[in-house]
Amino acid sequence: MTTLKDRRRFLKTSAGVSLLAGATSAVKAHDTTNPLARSGYGARSQYDTAVRISDGGSNCSFASDCNTLTPLQDLVGIITPPPLHFNSAHGAFPPDINPDEFTLYIHGLVERPLKFSLAELKRLPFISRIAHIECEANYPAESDITVQHTHGKVSCSEWTGVPVSVIMEECGVKPEGTWIVCEGMDRDLHSKSIPLASAMDGILAYGQNGAPLMPHQGFPLRIMIPGAGGFSNVKWLHRIKVTDEPYLTPSERFSKPFSVKSVITYPSGGQQLDGRGYYTISGMAWSGRGAIKTVDVSTDGGNTWQPARLEEPVLDKAITRFSLPWVWDGSETVLKSRALDDAGNIQPTPEEVSEKLGASIDDVKRNRVRSQDTQWNMIFPWRVKTDGSVHVDLWT
Amino acid sequence: MTTLKDRRRFLKTSAGVSLLAGATSAVKAHDTTNPLARSGYGARSQYDTAVRISDGGSNCSFASDCNTLTPLQDLVGIITPPPLHFNSAHGAFPPDINPDEFTLYIHGLVERPLKFSLAELKRLPFISRIAHIECEANYPAESDITVQHTHGKVSCSEWTGVPVSVIMEECGVKPEGTWIVCEGMDRDLHSKSIPLASAMDGILAYGQNGAPLMPHQGFPLRIMIPGAGGFSNVKWLHRIKVTDEPYLTPSERFSKPFSVKSVITYPSGGQQLDGRGYYTISGMAWSGRGAIKTVDVSTDGGNTWQPARLEEPVLDKAITRFSLPWVWDGSETVLKSRALDDAGNIQPTPEEVSEKLGASIDDVKRNRVRSQDTQWNMIFPWRVKTDGSVHVDLWT
Numbered sequence: 001m002t003t004l005k006d007r008r009r010f011l012k013t014s015a016g017v018s019l020l021a022g023a024t025s026a027v028k029a030h031d032t033t034n035p036l037a038r039s040g041y042g043a044r045s046q047y048d049t050a051v052r053i054s055d056g057g058s059n060c061s062f063a064s065d066c067n068t069l070t071p072l073q074d075l076v077g078i079i080t081p082p083p084l085h086f087n088s089a090h091g092a093f094p095p096d097i098n099p100d101e102f103t104l105y106i107h108g109l110v111e112r113p114l115k116f117s118l119a120e121l122k123r124l125p126f127i128s129r130i131a132h133i134e135c136e137a138n139y140p141a142e143s144d145i146t147v148q149h150t151h152g153k154v155s156c157s158e159w160t161g162v163p164v165s166v167i168m169e170e171c172g173v174k175p176e177g178t179w180i181v182c183e184g185m186d187r188d189l190h191s192k193s194i195p196l197a198s199a200m201d202g203i204l205a206y207g208q209n210g211a212p213l214m215p216h217q218g219f220p221l222r223i224m225i226p227g228a229g230g231f232s233n234v235k236w237l238h239r240i241k242v243t244d245e246p247y248l249t250p251s252e253r254f255s256k257p258f259s260v261k262s263v264i265t266y267p268s269g270g271q272q273l274d275g276r277g278y279y280t281i282s283g284m285a286w287s288g289r290g291a292i293k294t295v296d297v298s299t300d301g302g303n304t305w306q307p308a309r310l311e312e313p314v315l316d317k318a319i320t321r322f323s324l325p326w327v328w329d330g331s332e333t334v335l336k337s338r339a340l341d342d343a344g345n346i347q348p349t350p351e352e353v354s355e356k357l358g359a360s361i362d363d364v365k366r367n368r369v370r371s372q373d374t375q376w377n378m379i380f381p382w383r384v385k386t387d388g389s390v391h392v393d394l395w396t
Numbered sequence: 397m398t399t400l401k402d403r404r405r406f407l408k409t410s411a412g413v414s415l416l417a418g419a420t421s422a423v424k425a426h427d428t429t430n431p432l433a434r435s436g437y438g439a440r441s442q443y444d445t446a447v448r449i450s451d452g453g454s455n456c457s458f459a460s461d462c463n464t465l466t467p468l469q470d471l472v473g474i475i476t477p478p479p480l481h482f483n484s485a486h487g488a489f490p491p492d493i494n495p496d497e498f499t500l501y502i503h504g505l506v507e508r509p510l511k512f513s514l515a516e517l518k519r520l521p522f523i524s525r526i527a528h529i530e531c532e533a534n535y536p537a538e539s540d541i542t543v544q545h546t547h548g549k550v551s552c553s554e555w556t557g558v559p560v561s562v563i564m565e566e567c568g569v570k571p572e573g574t575w576i577v578c579e580g581m582d583r584d585l586h587s588k589s590i591p592l593a594s595a596m597d598g599i600l601a602y603g604q605n606g607a608p609l610m611p612h613q614g615f616p617l618r619i620m621i622p623g624a625g626g627f628s629n630v631k632w633l634h635r636i637k638v639t640d641e642p643y644l645t646p647s648e649r650f651s652k653p654f655s656v657k658s659v660i661t662y663p664s665g666g667q668q669l670d671g672r673g674y675y676t677i678s679g680m681a682w683s684g685r686g687a688i689k690t691v692d693v694s695t696d697g698g699n700t701w702q703p704a705r706l707e708e709p710v711l712d713k714a715i716t717r718f719s720l721p722w723v724w725d726g727s728e729t730v731l732k733s734r735a736l737d738d739a740g741n742i743q744p745t746p747e748e749v750s751e752k753l754g755a756s757i758d759d760v761k762r763n764r765v766r767s768q769d770t771q772w773n774m775i776f777p778w779r780v781k782t783d784g785s786v787h788v789d790l791w792t
Contacts, residue, residue: 042481
């Protein structure tokens with residue numbers, strides 16, 4: 001247990017007499033202004049430089065086939081700022097669609113084929129829900145350094161839009177209608193097949209964190225199915241066809257909802273601790289199958305575990321922020337987190353996955369064993385070296 | 397009660413045969429790209445033009461004494477995008493402070509005066525909380541047209557930072573310490589006195605919606621006390637002095653937490669309904685004294701009321717989104733909302749406030765009767781005219 005006394009060890013007592021003078025000179029030195037701060041649409045500080053990076057490496061020029069990763073190491077709380085929301089590209093730059101000319105078509109195995117303008121969609125009943133999206137390919141590679149590389153294909157937003165169930169009720173799905181094919185308005189008309197039963201929990205989302213979607217998130221409309229793999233959440237959605245079987249597109253597989261996962265974001269790979277003393281370990285946990293129930297954290301490589309504090313709100317199929325006070329004694333150690341969801345799923349070790357799948361530990365770490373039941377959600381270790389540097393510790 | 401049949405009246409059935417051709421040509425026409433969508437820090441659509449406006453009128457050039465209002469009519473859900481968060485200026489443009497040179501000083505009636513770098517603050521225990529901030533001056537004027545004018549001085553974010561209670565525990569408040577004076581790092585060293593007991597529920601916030609604060613929200617640090625008036629939440633916070641009495645600054649008054657309030661944002665002033673038929677009324681409710689318990693909506697000027705649906709999560713001292721299906725028959729009418737919080741507070745009518753305070757109805761509408769117990773939180777009416785136009789209906 002850490003105590004108040006532990007915290008005090010790193011705190012520096014001020015000399016009271018010098019406070020006023022010091023404070024005032026600091027103001028003079030820093031009173032620059034940010035012109036955009038007073039515009040109608042405010043901007044971030046010039047000192048806030050967090051960016052999405054490509055999963056192709058830091059030299060990526062954001063070409064059309066680039067996927068971008070959220071800088072989890074720079075974020076706090078559970079909400080992802082939309083400019084930093086990860087995205088997966090499909091061979092085309094995000095289109096910027098004129099919402100006044102936008103139409104959503106619903107057809108196929110329905111009693112009444114329908115079309116909706118965006119204004120018409122906004123007249124229908126809506127739902128708002130804070131939920132995460134995670135890409136299927138959210139697993140680490142040996143070259144990865146930071147948590148942005150290893151886990152940056154997950155983000156969490158408040159999504160607002162029309163429940164899929166409302167639209168399906170409007171159209172009257174025929175008894176043989178069991179799948180929907182969602183088509184995006186990007187250059188290649190990217191489409192995905194989704195079991196109707198899974199989609200009924202989804203949202204035809206036009207809002208993200210209060211505002212319209214950003215173009216890289218599907219402006220003006222996307223489908224968002226909490227817990228489903230990111231690839232099902234078709235962006236720039238303009239057509240839904242109700243069918244009795246999936247279309248045979250290359251990535252046709254509709255996976256089971258993703259299981260429980262967590263990662264420590266502070267301290268994490270590439271960060272540097274400022275000497276021994278008191279720290280607050282911070283991280284994110286999420287599950288595609290329910291709400292987070294508990295997160296345990298180990299500061300000794302998994303020998304002992306302590307329950308982390310969970311920040312409210314703890315929501316179904318959304319990121320939950322956890323924390324644990326920690327006094328680092330300056331010796332080399334390994335930090336890990338292990339989440340449990342309210343459906344009873346718990347993060348496994350690589351050894352447990354290896355045994356379950358009958359594959360080598362190296363193969364499961366590298367996600368070489370793919371099955372409908374598998375998702376890369378193993379307990380993830382960070383090594384803290386005596387110089388305070390932090391490193392991925394998965395491959396040793 | 398509205399029904400599925402009501403909804404269908406406004407929906408247009410598509411001619412199935414033309415679907416594919418129509419959809420494809422729409423893509424060709426709209427496949428422009430937004431260059432910023434693929435940058436490391438994504439941008440909104442060129443078609444998303446919502447902006448904060450000044451409370452000095454739409455011609456304001458965002459001079460240093462301008463306050464800015466959130467475009468509530470353009471927002472959905474409960475989260476306010478930080479670029480659109482309202483702010484109150486105090487005679488100076490927002491500074492853009494170098495966080496590496498930032499220091500927070502705590503002194504006055506404490507056992508141990510302390511100073512913290514931002515990095516040191518981030519090592520301490522943190523809390524994340526979704527909560528709203530409302531300005532004391534969030535009341536309408538007769539010239540107001542939209543809900544941005546009438547209610548735009550309220551916004552809601554996920555705030556992350558160090559609990560004030562943790563900092564006070566570190567410093568060891570002396571028995572006679574009952575107030576804190578918070579000083580900002582803006583040009584005029586804007587400061588506010590806050591009763592320590594109220595401040596102990598507050599956060600020294602460095603994070604807003606996952607990211608660092610924006611400069612107009614106090615980057616790199618502000619105090620945020622859920623439920624307290626906006627003016628207490630000092631931005632660019634660099635100094636806290638513990639005292640035994642409030643400092644005599646011009647706006648010294650520390651008001652009681654604000655009471656319950658709500659407003660319909662769709663349809664709202666300046667908007668235009670597209671003929672009779674099915675609509676989903678949408679609005680926001682909040683209370684500085686608790687969580688929203690119920691919101692009732694009237695579509696006949698207050699003669700009858702129906703319970704609105706509340707979106708999850710419903711949080712203490714945060715905005716709650718509500719909605720109600722409504723079939724407009726095309727006749728002139730007045731829409732109103734009335735919120736109740738879990739502390740038992742309910743929005744009053746102007747007549748009830750007039751009677752309680754012994755003042756004229758005109759004076760209470762214009763907020764000419766100020767007292768520690770009063771906040772402008774009356775039931776707010778929008779008039780829908782037969783042409784579908786929507787107008788403020790308070791002054792008639």
